[in-house]
Amino acid sequence: METLCNNFPSKLTFGHDAKRTLLVGAFALGTYQGVKLTGNFLAGVWKHLLRPGYDLKKRYASDSSECWAVVTGAAMGIGKEYAKQLGRRGFNILAIDKDESEMEKTQAELSRLGIKVKTIIWDFGKISNAESYEAFEKELKNATNGLDIGILVNNAAEFQQESLDMISVDRLFRASSVNSLTPALLARYFIPKMLARYNNGLKSAIINVGTNAAEIQNPRYKFAVYGASKAYLHILSSGMREVWGDKIDIMTAIPRQTKTPMCPVDYCFTATPRAHVNAILSQLGHESETYGTMTHDIEYYMRFGMFGGFVIDNMIQWLNEGESKKLISAYERRMS
Numbered sequence: 001m002e003t004l005c006n007n008f009p010s011k012l013t014f015g016h017d018a019k020r021t022l023l024v025g026a027f028a029l030g031t032y033q034g035v036k037l038t039g040n041f042l043a044g045v046w047k048h049l050l051r052p053g054y055d056l057k058k059r060y061a062s063d064s065s066e067c068w069a070v071v072t073g074a075a076m077g078i079g080k081e082y083a084k085q086l087g088r089r090g091f092n093i094l095a096i097d098k099d100e101s102e103m104e105k106t107q108a109e110l111s112r113l114g115i116k117v118k119t120i121i122w123d124f125g126k127i128s129n130a131e132s133y134e135a136f137e138k139e140l141k142n143a144t145n146g147l148d149i150g151i152l153v154n155n156a157a158e159f160q161q162e163s164l165d166m167i168s169v170d171r172l173f174r175a176s177s178v179n180s181l182t183p184a185l186l187a188r189y190f191i192p193k194m195l196a197r198y199n200n201g202l203k204s205a206i207i208n209v210g211t212n213a214a215e216i217q218n219p220r221y222k223f224a225v226y227g228a229s230k231a232y233l234h235i236l237s238s239g240m241r242e243v244w245g246d247k248i249d250i251m252t253a254i255p256r257q258t259k260t261p262m263c264p265v266d267y268c269f270t271a272t273p274r275a276h277v278n279a280i281l282s283q284l285g286h287e288s289e290t291y292g293t294m295t296h297d298i299e300y301y302m303r304f305g306m307f308g309g310f311v312i313d314n315m316i317q318w319l320n321e322g323e324s325k326k327l328i329s330a331y332e333r334r335m336s
């Protein structure tokens with residue numbers, strides 16, 4: 001320490017004690033960052049590479065009856081992948097989506113897994129008041145009558161690429177109907193049934209699919225309406241966990257950029273739906289909030305968890321800007 005103090009830049013007019021304090025401070029900060037990095041590294045290795053996932057059928061289904069999973073937005077993208085991977089794990093699937101023609105293809109694919117598949121074609125954007133919800137609940141009740149539902153995946157969402165001053169009133173209403181209200185209404189419908197399962201000795205799970213655009217530290221580019229409507233679900237999900245987390249596994253799954261019809265561009269660190277969903281299902285029952293893949297945990301850590309991460313964050317935002325513009329153009333073509 002003495003030598004370091006003596007070699008401290010002589011042009012700076014610090015007293016000996018001040019130099020000593022600065023060096024001790026720098027050493028403490030370095031040690032803290034080193035310990036934090038090692039801790040995060042070891043936790044990441046455990047979470048992604050070593051810890052075995054639960055056998056979901058054993059965790060959520062009874063030996064005596066068939067178990068079902070309800071997946072919204074199941075015709076395409078991440079929702080379709082949830083339906084396929086849960087189907088492969090032995091769950092029958094109730095798939096809900098508004099896209100009838102894609103749903104037919106998905107239903108055929110799922111049936112080939114040797115499971116039972118039911119579908120509801122419904123546009124959640126039309127759920128705007130109690131009356132329109134009751135019409136949907138009637139359909140849901142008919143479809144689930146007598147079924148043992150062990151897992152709900154609240155996945156359907158609509159992306160809004162318009163800024164607040166340009167978005168139509170209809171699209172603004174749809175953002176809250178599809179991204180906020182629908183997952184709340186579905187959770188409200190299934191929670192009492194899941195608590196009844198718990199009283200019969202069975203666990204259930206709800207996966208609420210959020211987005212990194214709903215996180216405060218994450219840049220939203222021009223997608224604030226989408227991010228804000230999904231932030232509702234993040235808060236709701238953690239609130240649900242506070243109340244029922246000991247009886248139902250309630251997970252907030254937070255996809256970062258994942259290549260699907262919703263996000264057809266190539267951002268840095270883009271994952272496939274298969275890798276994302278596989279990671280989520282292997283963490284179900286262990287994690288309450290997760291980005292899924294190891295790559296996305298590393299990306300998050302480099303941008304927002306690490307000392308000086310803002311440099312990497314700015315670089316990634318700069319690299320991604322062109323892709324965000326492509327995404328907006330793709331949506332403008334889709335909407336016209």
Ligand SMILES: NC(=O)c1ccc[n+]([C@@H]2O[C@H](COP(=O)([O-])OP(=O)(O)OC[C@H]3O[C@@H](n4cnc5c(N)ncnc54)[C@H](OP(=O)(O)O)[C@@H]3O)[C@@H](O)[C@H]2O)c1
Nearest residue numbers: 073076077078098099124125157211257258260261262263
């Ligand atoms: N992909 C990503 O990079 C990314 C990143 C962060 C979060 N997420 C989240 O991940 C989830 C799945 O996204 P994704 O990329 O798989 O989206 P996607 O490719 O657009 O698939 C979503 C599915 O949900 C359906 N859907 C949309 N609006 C609906 C409505 N009003 N009623 C019923 N069904 C509806 C879609 O049908 P149509 O085809 O008819 O629209 C589609 O089949 C969403 O919650 C999204 O917010 C995705």
